[in-house]
Amino acid sequence: MIGDRRRRAVFALAGALLGLALTLAGPAAPASAHAVLVSSDPGNGTVLPDAPQQVTLTFSESVQLMTGKIQVLAPDGSRADTGDPTASGAAVTIGLRSGGGRGTYLVSYRVISADTHPVGGSITYSVGAASIPPTANQAADRVDPLVAALIPIGKYLGYAGLVLVIGPVLVLSLLWPHRLSRTGPARLVWTGIGLVLGSSLLALWLQAPYAIGVGLFDVRPGDLQDVLGSTYGAVMLIRLGVVCAAAFLLRPLLTGTEGDSRADTAVLGVLGIAALATWPLTGHPTASPVPGVSVVLDALHLAAMAVWLGGLVMLFGFLLPRADERELRAILPIWSRWATVAVAGLVFAGVVQALIEIGSLRALVDSPYGRLILLKTALVVVVGGVAAYSRKLVSSRAAASGPGRLRRAVLAELAVTAVVVGVAAVLVQIPPPRSAEAAQTAAEDTAISRTVTGKTMSLQVEVLPGTTGNNSIHLYAYTPDNKPLPVVEWKITAALPAKKIEPIAVPVLRITDNHAVGDVALPTPGEWTFSITARTSDIDQSTLTLTGEIG
Template identity: 70%
Template structure:
């Protein structure tokens, strides 16, 4: 009875350490960020096109999934201009438009799910013929209910904690546990791990619906939950749940009695299930949207496995082996565990470095982004843990812990406390957009197209120059009357001059596409403030000449 009470106290001590990390998660929790960026659209954001298109195309930095009725195109008069259902192919979303749409400015609002399961929302505008006051429809933004925002990192943390209490303890119990020692204490710990993983999975499935829709925790219906279950995220989470349930059945012989009930086949199957379970975490996170997704998924799974083995093994040492094993048993166990820990730490460092290089890639991204700074915090905490672990390894080598395990227990407790906080930082980290996503959004927002509208008393001329850089450039010309109606042009002429560098006028060959639209191509040999002159002859005797300057980089 006394031993049972002691075991319970040890389990409670371990859980208290994990709750400390959970408290750190709550303190550090921040609004979840979208992890995909809109990198292009057709028509382009803010552009003016001569004729109404039959579709709008949105291109994102990573593959996305659609949400029901969350993509809309609003016409200048406030009515819906989209018709039918939008479609998605990888990173590209296509929205069909109805025919007969009028002139003016259109608003495109979207809310989709990125490859790493986060909602992405925003708006763009384009104009047909001429710009007008944009529709008054509310702009789409990533809204997340505060309760949902708080619960998401908690669910992730509980999943990580459950993984730690499951993988490491099972490994120690199967391969290092002395035959004479009772297994009920470790068994309760492992069952707690199973419960945490299963519970966090179910909670994550429920939270995904209000998270992606931007609603309250209980403002979702069965159809919304069904949509989540039918998504990639839902499929992966269901696989995780199935793997955990299967593992629970196979673990029963290992967790009862004094050992010997488990078979080698069961242990092999548990190993396979463990690998499958570990793979489900990167498949619902940043690695799936990485530029090298296959590498990132493997590296992230390795990172999780190393943490689970190391931290889970420390839990078993602190809670059970150091207090209960005798000197002879510790003399056999500790050297083996020390080698395991060294291998886990090596894998952890390797995987962490590769992950950081993929997700951050630049010094600026490491220092000047929230994601990068959290990486630095994680590295600092890991460095402290490594220092403590090195000292504990020194104790093991000196064999002092076999006679007096007290100092080693205190060191292990310190490792557990710090690594619990590291888990909390990780739970927040997976909710924050990595620098590569921010860079993609910034690049998309910085357009190099020069668009100007030139006017005279006879006409209005819209000029688009792309990409406005040294080398080959495309020029589009659209002619309108002063009251913004298409103006037929009989003949076009255009030249480009860079007087500052002595470049004389270069003639730009133009081709009429429609009565009021012409295109041309020109190779601009140098950067600078170029002067473009356009002449449009509208009748046998009427013509207009307009001039503009554009910076070519």
């Protein structure tokens, strides 16, 4: 009866830890894509004199394509793209049909970023003159709410499985007294294996609707086939195979019939390392500025967490209640050293990885990601204090003769650690500052692209890059009915009245009959005024002005 109560208490504790972590992760927003579109050619909103032969999209990290998820719509709503788009690293190239008509084109895209998140959106460009843009059939950035809610739950089931496998297996292998039954710990380990396998299968299923932006049950066999054929699918299949092989080798250990096979132990170690590596290989570390370092650090972080938290569960649930004083005097000092090494590895890997993702001390305070890192650090300090108290109890040998205080300290460690893991789950859902900065940079493109209209002409003006320093001014002249208008002579001046900068004459070079380029150095930020005079004959000319903010 007492044994049953203890077993129920252990599983209740494990369930409570998982539930607390899921509660913390639950309110988080759906996982944000960490790749962003940083530039395009043609640029978003630009007006071109002639139809381009292709469109190039450049992202902040490498991307993978999905069948049928990139299209270019002509002004009349027909498809303007031809053939299959190609991806080379972070650049995606879309071929266009020749002879495109005048007006505004819509480029709609949805790709998979290096960290497995879908990236969707659209841009427009115009040929000749702007018009009402066509409308895509479906939002390119859509994510089903149910799918978005299930993804962090599946991830957390996998983390819980790691905790219930790695820590208990190490304790059973190296610290478990022979006289004690292994039934309870074995059930814990089999539960962990089931959680890892179940979460992996769930992740494979969820990746299909997540990637293509459909509902949970709107997935077709071809969509699942695409997932299985992707890098993400290959890594997840490796995880499933590795965990199944490890489960087969663990049976003798869990039943207490294992021999002295060092080969099996070595194979289990290799399988454990391979399984741990599959987590960072399907997440954000692969998109890090130093992916090799980040993958290793993330695997170390997971391993240290699993050893520490899983060992605490074994200590609290089985060893402290069951082992006698002599056994505890032998076990606790060894476990104390394990915990110290695990915590050191956890802190080291977490700090270095945070520095990689954050990039600056300012982002540590200014970004949601950085503030969560600070919260996580504060919690780890609290756990470290409790762990130091536990180590003091072990060093004084008081825990072996009266383990009550140590059990309470271990329970406190478990409780605070569960909150730490919950914060980590929220961190997975938030773009790190390096991604947020890339998105902000892309959003803050200061290039000026305007159309000004007079009685006899329409003038498209582009100032690139739209910041202080050297700038190029592109001019395109059209008739009021959007036909190219030949210009005999161009004159441009740039002035900043607010700072008493008089008009600066801009040298102009004619490129075609209706296209000219001028180069000017704008020394000061502010609201600049550009005056353009276009002479179309010996007696006809028009002068148009526009203002633009130069950053």
